[in-house]
Amino acid sequence: MKVVALNGSPRSAGNTSVAVNVIFDELEKMGIMTEQIQMYGSVLTPCNDCGSCIIRGDGRCINEDDDMNSYLDELAVSDGIIFASPSYHGGIPGQMKILLERISIASPPLNRLKGKIGCAVSVQGHHGGLGTYSEMIGHMLLNGMIVIGSDPLPILTGAKPGDVMNDKAGISALKRMGKEMGELIIKLKV
Numbered sequence: 001m002k003v004v005a006l007n008g009s010p011r012s013a014g015n016t017s018v019a020v021n022v023i024f025d026e027l028e029k030m031g032i033m034t035e036q037i038q039m040y041g042s043v044l045t046p047c048n049d050c051g052s053c054i055i056r057g058d059g060r061c062i063n064e065d066d067d068m069n070s071y072l073d074e075l076a077v078s079d080g081i082i083f084a085s086p087s088y089h090g091g092i093p094g095q096m097k098i099l100l101e102r103i104s105i106a107s108p109p110l111n112r113l114k115g116k117i118g119c120a121v122s123v124q125g126h127h128g129g130l131g132t133y134s135e136m137i138g139h140m141l142l143n144g145m146i147v148i149g150s151d152p153l154p155i156l157t158g159a160k161p162g163d164v165m166n167d168k169a170g171i172s173a174l175k176r177m178g179k180e181m182g183e184l185i186i187k188l189k190v
Contacts, residue, residue, distance in 0.1 A: 002033040003080035008096030010040040015164040026178030042067040053106040080117040083136040087128030100139040114144035129155035150177040
């Protein structure tokens, strides 16, 4: 059993990574393997909606010059997926947007993400977390994923590295979400 987190933050050790690690701690207690993939150094070109992934029937992008197909392969073999992103001026950063758009075009022909367990985490400095979170959740639902939520929503606030650990309600929500995600993955695997 494995959960992969795609982190759209340009800071590999920033607040978004810290938030993901809180979820990972809960999953690892249950014996679930975890991997956090930092997207910032990746090359992702915007989708031109050529339809090759659908026409070919394999769900792979015809553009082999970027990292998209490796992401699609990684997501296909994962039991759980976390989309994690900071808020950039009220929305997700460009690379995360490109990834979500291309996943939503390339995955449906094979139902690659359908039935996978997913959750999203957003980190905001002062604002924009809800829009960021909503966009990631929308793509999960579009792909037929089973979405784990929380109350309060997993939208944490923190400007300086490590600040999210001061968001006690947000950290508590992440822990519950990690536990629920793990329990559901185990239940579905049995």
